[in-house]
Amino acid sequence: MIKKILIAPARFIEAFLDRVIAFAGGLVFMQLPSFMVQYTQRLGGHLEELGLIIKKYKLAAEESGKSLNEYISLHLNSGVKEFISSGKLMEENLERFDYLNQAYNSLHNSSGINKLLTFIKNIDITIAKETWKDFTASISLSYESIIYCLAGIVFFMTIYLLVKKLIIFSVKHIKRR
Template identity: 35%
Template sequence: MFLFSWIGGLIDRIFAVAGALILSQFPLFMQQYQQQLTGHISELQLQINSMRNAALLTGKSLKQYILKFLQSEDLDFKHQGEILNNMLQRYDHLLQGQQALQEAPFYAKPILFVRYLDLDIARSTWAKFEVGFPLNPEGFFYAILGILLGLAIYWALRKICQRFFKTSLKTAP
């Protein structure tokens, strides 16, 4: 019996440490996501400034310039207007998400992160993600949360296994 309790104690610690290590990666992922987000916003800003300058050459605002493309009878110009309009909308959406994440307290960031998540940027971030261990209050908070989650998963699995083995022992000949 001593061996089973020793193994059980070891396994629950493994789950706790694994939970801490896994969840503590979330602030790092968000940080790396925000760096990529900033890069996308900067590139869009360059493109939008070019469009704005082109619009100013003919005395138009950016919206008037895009509207001229959208209202064109020529399908090529109309499609170009849609591309320009989508670019402007994407810029606004990404900028809004960036500002929300920068201004949010650490406990609200996960909700805002999911709300403003751009899947293309998230995939790119994941492909280049570098694992680490954050040594700040946010990393500590997520590590504690990970410990609790790891222990909760361990205890849930333990209860399921206990019920399964009790049921199979009762039905065994």
């Protein structure tokens, strides 16, 4: 009799908990498209700013009658510590521009699940942290968001069920002792 009295609230709590977990999973995963959009906008801003800086490098190179590569080499081979440092900085900015440009184009031109995989493959941690810091959650009713929502429900429920089975297994194992 007491066992039946205790089981009813436990079943209610479990049913409530699994719905909360499913809702949380859907809500969390539903944010991925929004985060990727905000990340892409920030990535584009970084790319545009680097493009402006590189444009200034090119103008300075043209004014001295050199190509950009010759201009950078001139700095790197000058023998003057400060010029070598600025040459390295220019090289790093060009490399970063190429990297960000490739990442932006890959992300911008992908869709569906491929967009998520491209995002993961090309993520720039610094930009992702900046995006997260200013991230504004949103709920979109696009097909993409709904698919992510369903994936979140499946993922969170799978984790929940695995943890639940592990707990049940552990309790049964302890009782056998």
